[in-house]
Amino acid sequence: MRHQYELSQLVQSYGGKEVLHIDHLVLERGRIYGLFGPNGAGKTTLFNLLAFLETPSSGSIIFDGCTVPRSKPGLRLEKFRRQVVMVDQHPIMFSTSVFKNIEFGLKIRGVGRPGRTEIIRRVLELVDLSSYASARADQLSGGETQRLALARALALSPRVLLCDEPTANVDVENQAVIRGLLSRINRDQGCTILFTSHDRLQAAGLADETFVLEKGRLVSTSHENIFSCSAAPEQGVCLLQEKTRFFLPRGCLQPLGRSRIHLNPEKYTLERGPEPTPAPGVLHGRISLLLEEGERIRVAVNTGTMVTVFLSREEYQRHRLLIGDPVTLRFGGDGVEWL
Amino acid sequence: MRHQYELSQLVQSYGGKEVLHIDHLVLERGRIYGLFGPNGAGKTTLFNLLAFLETPSSGSIIFDGCTVPRSKPGLRLEKFRRQVVMVDQHPIMFSTSVFKNIEFGLKIRGVGRPGRTEIIRRVLELVDLSSYASARADQLSGGETQRLALARALALSPRVLLCDEPTANVDVENQAVIRGLLSRINRDQGCTILFTSHDRLQAAGLADETFVLEKGRLVSTSHENIFSCSAAPEQGVCLLQEKTRFFLPRGCLQPLGRSRIHLNPEKYTLERGPEPTPAPGVLHGRISLLLEEGERIRVAVNTGTMVTVFLSREEYQRHRLLIGDPVTLRFGGDGVEWL
Amino acid sequence: LANEKVIKMSTTTSTQASGLLDVLLPALEKDTGIQVKVIAKGTGAAIRDGRDGNVDVIFVHAKNREQAFVAEGYGTKRYAVMHNDFVILGPQADGARIKGMKEAVPALKQIADSHSLFISRGDDSGTHTKEQALWKATGLQMETVTSTVTKKGKSREISFTHPAGLGQWYLSVGQGMGKTLTIADEKQAYTLADRGTYLKYKYGREIPIDLEILSEGDPKLANPYGVIPINPKRHPHVNYQVAKEFAQWLVSARGQAVIGGYRLLGKQLFYPDAVQ
Amino acid sequence: MNFFTASFSSAIQLVFSLDPELLTVVKVSLRVSCLSTLLASVLGIPLGFFIAHGHLPAKRLIITLLNSLLALPTVVIGLFVYGFISRRGLFGSLDLLYTQNAIIIGQVILITPLVTALIVAAISRIDERYAKTARTLGATSLQTAVVIFREARFGICAAVISAFGRVISEIGISMMLGGNIKGFTRTMTTAMALEYDKGSFTLAIALGLVLMTISLAMNVLFNLVQGRGRL
Amino acid sequence: MNFFTASFSSAIQLVFSLDPELLTVVKVSLRVSCLSTLLASVLGIPLGFFIAHGHLPAKRLIITLLNSLLALPTVVIGLFVYGFISRRGLFGSLDLLYTQNAIIIGQVILITPLVTALIVAAISRIDERYAKTARTLGATSLQTAVVIFREARFGICAAVISAFGRVISEIGISMMLGGNIKGFTRTMTTAMALEYDKGSFTLAIALGLVLMTISLAMNVLFNLVQGRGRL
Numbered sequence A, B: 001m002r003h004q005y006e007l008s009q010l011v012q013s014y015g016g017k018e019v020l021h022i023d024h025l026v027l028e029r030g031r032i033y034g035l036f037g038p039n040g041a042g043k044t045t046l047f048n049l050l051a052f053l054e055t056p057s058s059g060s061i062i063f064d065g066c067t068v069p070r071s072k073p074g075l076r077l078e079k080f081r082r083q084v085v086m087v088d089q090h091p092i093m094f095s096t097s098v099f100k101n102i103e104f105g106l107k108i109r110g111v112g113r114p115g116r117t118e119i120i121r122r123v124l125e126l127v128d129l130s131s132y133a134s135a136r137a138d139q140l141s142g143g144e145t146q147r148l149a150l151a152r153a154l155a156l157s158p159r160v161l162l163c164d165e166p167t168a169n170v171d172v173e174n175q176a177v178i179r180g181l182l183s184r185i186n187r188d189q190g191c192t193i194l195f196t197s198h199d200r201l202q203a204a205g206l207a208d209e210t211f212v213l214e215k216g217r218l219v220s221t222s223h224e225n226i227f228s229c230s231a232a233p234e235q236g237v238c239l240l241q242e243k244t245r246f247f248l249p250r251g252c253l254q255p256l257g258r259s260r261i262h263l264n265p266e267k268y269t270l271e272r273g274p275e276p277t278p279a280p281g282v283l284h285g286r287i288s289l290l291l292e293e294g295e296r297i298r299v300a301v302n303t304g305t306m307v308t309v310f311l312s313r314e315e316y317q318r319h320r321l322l323i324g325d326p327v328t329l330r331f332g333g334d335g336v337e338w339l
Numbered sequence C: 001l002a003n004e005k006v007i008k009m010s011t012t013t014s015t016q017a018s019g020l021l022d023v024l025l026p027a028l029e030k031d032t033g034i035q036v037k038v039i040a041k042g043t044g045a046a047i048r049d050g051r052d053g054n055v056d057v058i059f060v061h062a063k064n065r066e067q068a069f070v071a072e073g074y075g076t077k078r079y080a081v082m083h084n085d086f087v088i089l090g091p092q093a094d095g096a097r098i099k100g101m102k103e104a105v106p107a108l109k110q111i112a113d114s115h116s117l118f119i120s121r122g123d124d125s126g127t128h129t130k131e132q133a134l135w136k137a138t139g140l141q142m143e144t145v146t147s148t149v150t151k152k153g154k155s156r157e158i159s160f161t162h163p164a165g166l167g168q169w170y171l172s173v174g175q176g177m178g179k180t181l182t183i184a185d186e187k188q189a190y191t192l193a194d195r196g197t198y199l200k201y202k203y204g205r206e207i208p209i210d211l212e213i214l215s216e217g218d219p220k221l222a223n224p225y226g227v228i229p230i231n232p233k234r235h236p237h238v239n240y241q242v243a244k245e246f247a248q249w250l251v252s253a254r255g256q257a258v259i260g261g262y263r264l265l266g267k268q269l270f271y272p273d274a275v276q
Numbered sequence D, E: 001m002n003f004f005t006a007s008f009s010s011a012i013q014l015v016f017s018l019d020p021e022l023l024t025v026v027k028v029s030l031r032v033s034c035l036s037t038l039l040a041s042v043l044g045i046p047l048g049f050f051i052a053h054g055h056l057p058a059k060r061l062i063i064t065l066l067n068s069l070l071a072l073p074t075v076v077i078g079l080f081v082y083g084f085i086s087r088r089g090l091f092g093s094l095d096l097l098y099t100q101n102a103i104i105i106g107q108v109i110l111i112t113p114l115v116t117a118l119i120v121a122a123i124s125r126i127d128e129r130y131a132k133t134a135r136t137l138g139a140t141s142l143q144t145a146v147v148i149f150r151e152a153r154f155g156i157c158a159a160v161i162s163a164f165g166r167v168i169s170e171i172g173i174s175m176m177l178g179g180n181i182k183g184f185t186r187t188m189t190t191a192m193a194l195e196y197d198k199g200s201f202t203l204a205i206a207l208g209l210v211l212m213t214i215s216l217a218m219n220v221l222f223n224l225v226q227g228r229g230r231l
């Protein structure tokens, strides 16, 4: 049994509004998962459920082979919670010292004083906050708070670690440190890790697998290249982010008014050089970013708005693209989707 | 008189600890400034002073030609505050509706009801939160909150806008929107903008000028390539981020124990291809990222740790570097600094 | 504390506030070894305590109600212990011109006729009972306020009688003697008071009240006190033997001597009733 | 024991008889309690705000003193005020003693420390960032205070309600400074005390029940005014 | 007027004479007040926590009822308890009437609603994320409650201090259920009332001053125990 979580028909609603609806999802033990999605997609909501901090409106969660009972008043979920620690998006610190904030979870788990001191020393060092041990935890700066929250979670050596935007507000140096930390505890302790992020670039190397939530549902789009899109005066043309004119490919009708368009970064063709005449599905611009992401290369093309596409290493080597090179992107009807 | 702010000998201490110390700094009207620096460097502290929300321990601020009086109880700083709005790192929402949160500042400024409604409608649209107008503001998701906070500030058309990490927690699509918004209000309304960020890439195109704070002081380092650094067993070698061996250049002695090293990304030479023997000041690796930043190209080299350097467009065109290309970086004694 | 010789006594505030108990009880303890726990409250509440069996003995001044109390079997016997007297007080200016009048009833009538301010205790206390009786005797037109109380399923009427003019010249304050005196003094009004409290307020304080005795000595103004041990047949737990011993000591020559000898500010307050 | 049931039926009877005397007593009680709660709030809320938010050097000491004042007994307040407003006192000429205003003065002294202390507690807990946000949005000190009040509204309501509960159930001051004068300064509690002294417990409890009903009604009203939202 | 100065010197004299009678009275007062505050806290704090944090359907209604209970007059409580513990009452055989325990019972009834209501107010304002954080760190319900208490400590202290102030200055219940028996149930306030009844205002105020001093001392003590930290 290698399933850490198995979710079925998991729904969470607030005031009648469904903000999360997952039909089925299995998360395996000892892996690192990245969770992406726009604001309000339900990422934090999902984490709250996975950390047993809220009760879903309906649906079931199987954790480590045990069905999590639906919370009733007085029901004790500590058994589950002790194995899963969530690091909040905006972590909150108890109004005591940094040391005591970390000590809290350890005390609860009955770790003896010398053990506690040793663990606290170690985790503070990991996040480079050793000199803050006796500082007031609720007066730290934004990034310090974020790091302390991670240290507080790490001290408990959880089986599952849920990090809600672990590197937001954290400085570049420590972002690398945190990513290193996460992969290390995953490797050394077999800890299952889920994290959310809006920073694809930073997160790219970390996750073994990624999911995208959109309006509360798991979607297969990669969540790149989503643009607000309004109709231009001409027929069959729309304005991406009110700036870039885009001829819609044949067979692709724009919904009325403003809407959102998704240009699939894997379903396109790329040619070097500009194409002089505007044609359906065609965008041109200059290359602005090139980035290695695993076995593929991310290419950001400045067409007025920034459009991202992916190339395989071979394609890239064939094209030998440089920053500033003019290119033409051609999206077919299957590469364009309305959201 | 084009000076928006003139700061002299500005010091802020908390409990005897000096967290900010700026000898002299002039910020000009109508420009966009980026403020960078590691966690705890004092960025938020500086913003609090610039927004007249805290009183400096010592030093003076001249705003728009007027010296800001040192706050005494009962002193009215509203005159100044009405021109400067700060968007917090972790913005706090009043526990009313989204609409009323934005309305607050407008009401205070005596904007009439129809005017208010119109402005609120407009700014909500700007940050794509129109459908949330009647939602409870303190129950929004992380990124929604961030965007609402910006909208709340924009509604007031301030002369100066201070954004503390405006795009942290915001999704990719809206990050672009926010950057667009900031440059637009800067252009259209001549609003002076200061923002902090840890995301150099995102911020690159936005700022007219950038500053770096480090331990409360303005520094000239670009804050790139700062690594924790511990001594390796061999003489004259250190380990960058406990991973990459680095032979220190001649004349460059490592302080005892752990410390932090800065490799200046502008003081180096780059050569194509690997150099087989380890030599002082030399790192090699493969290119992992190429990014256009104004007139120069950012190059990230994966040497085990990620090292960033900058190339001018000409140099870049000369080298014709591709992702994955092996390169050698050579830092002289003046390119290496201990922090 | 299992002292057999401890009893609880409910009494009116006047016995305690006048200071009598402060000399009486030590003498009692010296003679008989009896310790008395004193609970001072309004006459009505004190009688109520006796009815409920919360105390062993009561020491009050409301003769009719005391007799009823014994008749209903709550107490064994009323021992007539002592009396003091009431006096009619008023401001020095004496707008109703009653100074020196020997008889209380005409004096009150004169107060009513001149519509001089009169403060009534209005609390159904012994003093109030006496006042109502005097007013009735004046032959003035009286008003009666009746309120109905449901008790044990039966309705019971409680009535108050007062001369016409309530709220104009006749104020009913519903408070203890001391507070009533303070109010009367403050408003420079007439009132009926027991002599003990008056003396205390006139001579026993840093700031004496201004009121003066304008009429005294009428036998109708006598104020008898009685002591009643609670009937053990009703309340088997009461310490009847000691309570009886206490009552008997009070009416003994020794007890009576202590009472007769008590001086407040050089003036005698209480007159023994059981002296042979 | 059975006087509970008896009291209950008396209370109902009292209320339904709409006894004019009862009505007067209720009216006096409500008027006095509402006014003194109002005055104490007007004094105590800003004061509490100032103590909690002003940068006072001796904040802790002030709070300790304030808390000690919560133990001020009604007798002391009664005598104190009496000293001032009695015929021989400083303000004797105003003829305040034994009026409803005298009760109000005493009760204001009684509950202002309570309101203040509870406001300090309610406001201290409000995150400083609310004030900061209001200020950066351009609020004056007063407008900032309004924001903080809105965030602390539940605590503030609790303070005001406690104060109201304290005064409407208060006896000592009403008795000493009001004088329990029938038709003028007789309140529900002094009427109750009087009934008790007379030994008519049933009526005393019946009045108490009426008082509780009124208090409940006031609270329901307050709750409606306070409106919906997070507690 | 000048009885204020007179009272002041009397108070000092009283304290320095270390009058054994005064000492007994103070001891009784402190014992009764401390015990009833303790008991009411033991009842009211968990109850308040439960009301604030439990997912009760009728939370708002319960709070309204609770607030109405704040107006419970001492006479009613006194009579109510009297009904139970008087000789003819349900618990008459326990011989509780006119003992310190009777006062404590009455006072606990008096202040438990106060403590509970103030605790509800204090705790409702604590950000839910504190509880959430504690829970994700593995805290049981009890441990979570402890965290919330620590964050709400200032409000909780205010509640307990108010309750203490209320009982130590309370007269009605002490008088009715204690009986003001010298040496046994005479508290500072009933002694004060007696002195007042006797017309010795000076002594009454002097006793009041002693009471205030004791209350101040208790508060300073409390402050020291409470320790440093944000208010």
Ligand SMILES: Nc1ncnc2c1ncn2[C@@H]1O[C@H](COP(=O)(O)OP(=O)(O)OP(=O)(O)O)[C@@H](O)[C@H]1O
Binding pocket: A014, A015, A019, A037, A038, A039, A040, A041, A042, A043, A044, A045, A046, A089, B139, B140, B141, B142, B143, B144, B145, B169, B171
């Ligand atoms: N307690 C709540 N009551 C009502 N609505 C809520 C509540 N919590 C969240 N929501 C709403 O549910 C939606 C999903 O919120 P959630 O916090 O899960 O988003 P998210 O994916 O974490 O977004 P972000 O990237 O901005 O953090 C949002 O639209 C939010 O406004």
Ligand SMILES: Nc1ncnc2c1ncn2[C@@H]1O[C@H](COP(=O)(O)OP(=O)(O)OP(=O)(O)O)[C@@H](O)[C@H]1O
Binding pocket: A139, A140, A141, A142, A143, A144, A145, A169, A171, B014, B015, B019, B037, B038, B039, B040, B041, B042, B043, B044, B045, B046, B089
């Ligand atoms: N109220 C305070 N009391 C004590 N120390 C404080 C207080 N506010 C900030 N500090 C300390 O001052 C330093 C600077 O804090 P500041 O918030 O300005 O950092 P920052 O540059 O904004 O960092 P970040 O990128 O993490 O937001 C930090 O070390 C912080 O712990």
Ligand SMILES: [Mg+2]
Binding pocket: A043, A044, A045, A089, A164, B141, B142, B143
């Ligand atoms: Mg979120």
Ligand SMILES: [Mg+2]
Binding pocket: A141, A142, A143, B043, B044, B045, B089, B164
């Ligand atoms: Mg900051």
